[in-house]
Amino acid sequence: MTDRLPLPASVDTPQTIVVTGVMAAGKSTVSQLLAERFSRAVHLRGDEFRRVVVSGRVDMSPHGDPEAERQLALRHRLTAHTANMYAEAGFTVVVQDLFVGASLEPFLEQLEAPISLVMLAPDVSTVMRRESERAKTGYGDLWSISDFDLKVRTETPKIGLWLDSSQQTPDETVDEIIRRLPEARIR
Template sequence: MTARFPLPATVDIPQVIVVTGVMAAGKSTVSQLLAERFTRGVHLRGDEFRRMVVSGRVDMTPHGDPEAERQLALRHTIAAHAAHLYAEAGFTVVVQDLFVGRSLEPFLAQIPYRPLSLVMLAPEVSVVMRRESERVKKGYGDNWSIRDFDHRVRTETPHIGLWLDSSKHTPEQTVDEVLARLEQARID
């Protein structure tokens, strides 16, 4: 059993924690474990809103597509509103999604609830490559190169909140570190 650090007194208050990072960075696993650490926790998976579109969905590509970008913005708006409503109802909400480049700050601006934190999972490219090869769900392929996507995240995304190299951590250790450094993740 993994030793868990005690939660700081300010952690178990309703709040919104946004977890992002490249595909295969561990967002789903870490977000689920993080939400489970709270007395009243919600894991809000932004990708669920994408999957709800059963016809007419246009997925993002590196080349940009206005309709894909419009649908991504809609998905982010829905996630922001849902996060705010859950937090107002007394839950700590862990929002997990891809927020790359200029999409991050408009998303955060749509969440009026405070405290608001951001965690960017930023493992080394070699670790992402290994994780991608081991998982069933594939995020990369013909459209995305792991190196190019990682470079885009690191160079085009605002460096706010907590950027965490989780390369040498288990998911549980990553959650422990997020909780220990939650004040550094605050963006409000």
């Protein structure tokens, strides 16, 4: 584990930091560790809003189901609203979720400034290794790791900080995010 220096006051102020990337990029671990670095912080997992749907949930697929897209937009609205409320109350909010392609900018438009965006972008072989080491699976018959990675890299707007975390530990990734937070600022 690295030595954790205190954050400069300019960094440790209420803000929203969006952490995204392909499945198995390390979003959950990095987001939790990042939130722990701030004096007042919330780790908001957007996927929790998907999981609370008890019946009628339609998950995203590569086939473009309108109901799945409607539910994703609802999940993103709930996440943005919750993030804004926590930020208004003086917390730094680390939002973790999949924001791929055209879903990213509508989500960001719902957030109040200041906002930073971090795209965790490890290489495909690293994602394959990480996916094989985790208990849950994000890929299967519908999504391949390389196809999903290509979709993220070609269809998602290149804004914020895109970070290749392939050769980093989670703590090293968090250290780099904090060092480069000004580059991640989008508004």
